[in-house]
Amino acid sequence: MSDPLLDDLNPQQLKAVTAGDGQILVLAGPGSGKTRVLTRRLVYLLDRKGVPAYDIIAVTFTNKAAREMEERVVTLMHGGTDGLWLGTFHAMCARLLRREAKALNLSPNFVIFDSDDQEALVKRAIRELNIDEKMHRPAGVHASISNAKNELYAPADMPVTSYRDEVVKRVYIRYQELLLANNAVDFDDLLFYATQLLRDNPSIRESYARRFRYVLVDEFQDTNLAQYELLKQLSSVHKNIFVVGDEDQSIYRWRGADYRNVLRFEKDFPDCQKILLEQNYRSTQTVLDAARGVIDENRNRTPKHLFTTRGEGSKIITYTAPDDIDEADFVVKEIQKKVNSNTAAPGDFAVMYRTNAQSRVIEEAFMRSAIPYQLIGAQRFYGRREVKDMIAFLRLVQNPDDEISLLRVLGVPPRGIGDKTIANIQAAAFKKDISAGEVLLDLGQKSDASPFWALIGRSAAIVADFGSLLEDWIALRDQVSLVTLFDRIIQDTGFEAYINDGTDEGADRWENVQELRRLAFDYQEKGITPFLESLALVSDQDTIRDAELNGTGRPARGTVTLLTLHAAKGLEFKQVFIIGLDEGLLPHSRSRDDPEEMAEERRLFYVGITRAKDQLYLLRAERRNSFGNWEYSEPSRFLDAIDPALVKHHGRASRSPREAQARDMIWDSYNPSPSRRVTLEPAPAAEQKYKETMRVRSENWGEGIVIESKMDTDGEEIVSVQFESVGIKRLIASLAKLEILK
């Protein structure tokens, strides 16, 4: 009998999907069908085990992942999914906090500050405390505060071991007060408050932990301490927790993520079931071999034996460009060539780099060509001034206490409110211990009868006008649709005439506002709060446009995707270019002195390599332009870990003979040292009968695929075979009577 839910799963996947209750740890290599397993598990619980959707919570890191899961679940399911909690950590926490706001010091209409707002607020705290901004950069202090929150330290509890800590702590305390006064939370607060809420309120914890009989988690290796605690609390009653992750793809250490949570999980739940997914459905053997060479140099990991049935595939193409401009040209020309000859479409390609700064040169090269491309990240859309302004208006309507937004839009468009007036408003607010927004609203209501009128001074009338506009909008908030409110704000402020000033840039800016308006359309029903929340929590990945369908129903040719290695996680492309394989860039110079960070750089490269399905390109440039002068670099050390036999070096483009010689040594005649090569070198070939990817049949277990074979010290050949029936078995070849199938 056929079963569409389970039939196409391999033995390991099946084991994971149909595992019983308890704690399940799935370690899933790249391309091993991680999302598929998670999705099927969810449907398995709902559809086969009859678990009500209401009893399940499933958490991901990006909205994109959550959306994909939801779409697939809906297609696979016959019943409904009402009541299911499915979303990102941050979104789930926001939901929890809005429901339980009264148990915290927040009102349910709190806003979520984005990173710019957070930094602005830190800056303000620093200034209030008369701390030297040059010595203690707001961005740096904010990063330290963020770390403290991820480690679950409340402001008062933050440990101090240095003078800098002391400064950070003082700022942290003030920053947190300011957030509360703004009725706002930052990204870390969402996790921090949620964890705190559950920890300190047994009855609330009980009710959620009782409700969520099943907890499912994606990208578990990227959880930080706060997230780990949260998961433990949510699953504290039923203890049915199913996590999927891969230590080798942990690349967010700097954000508090700790892949050792995988080890912690095994320690906290000694009875947990551990399942390895090792069959890769994405890449060619060549790509996997390169990836393995790179990652095998990291220690402290669960060894995995990734294998594929996709065959060897084409060699990795490497190219050393004389400079970064030529590096970019090579990428564009190569893509152009394949697109023109119809062997590939733009949507097949991705270009990946370590730092956002590298995207510029690449982008310029694409602009000179006719190839469509999309650049992911770096706040391309939401970071635009006109977009942020419109969002700030909406945020102010949602929450008049949001002073950051208030200050942002008070002079947009310019209406005669300057520093002096702003200071007066703030002073008036301080005097009455209310927010600046409330001062405005009072002025809007009572005009010159307001007690604040005299305090504001000359521009009181202008401020009162703005206050009454704000009051109108707030009144409209719950009566008209989101888009109507949006249009009304534009109309009342003359926003269009202000930004669309007749120049090309003006038209561009107006187009961005229209784009935001289109996004608002999707939230007509849900309203302003979910809209703003979704805007605050978009990740770069969420902005990726997949190749849309065109009118004919066939996939459009798509666009080349330009993105950082970080943003590439979880994605796949037929052809991948990784550029900037230079010492100092990948690995980044900031990681040079810390082995842990170096290991993370390596994982980052590993993530990049394993995005490729068919063809991988590795590029570097001998010199690149930074701040207006040339900087030279050596090839990345990570390249040494890739077996030269997997690589085809493309042309030579070196300018100076000396450099060319150095490069040739690395690429053409480089002979890796034995210690480095040990993991890649096949065992002595003499008696070895079986090789990776061979199909074999055993009397006991039927057909399978050889995933590894090596000679042990006794001269016995040890073969690991992935059997269709029972999964992976390690066998002694001479005893196992394996038949090789062609």
Add this chain to the structure above:
DNA sequence: TCGCCAAGACTTTTT
């Protein structure tokens, strides 16, 4: 109050 200009920073990755 606002726009212009010069000085300085900027480059790690982001929910």
Add this chain to the structure above:
DNA sequence: GTCTTGGCGA
């Protein structure tokens, strides 16, 4: 080399 920030003049 370019973008942001802060200071100054109109």
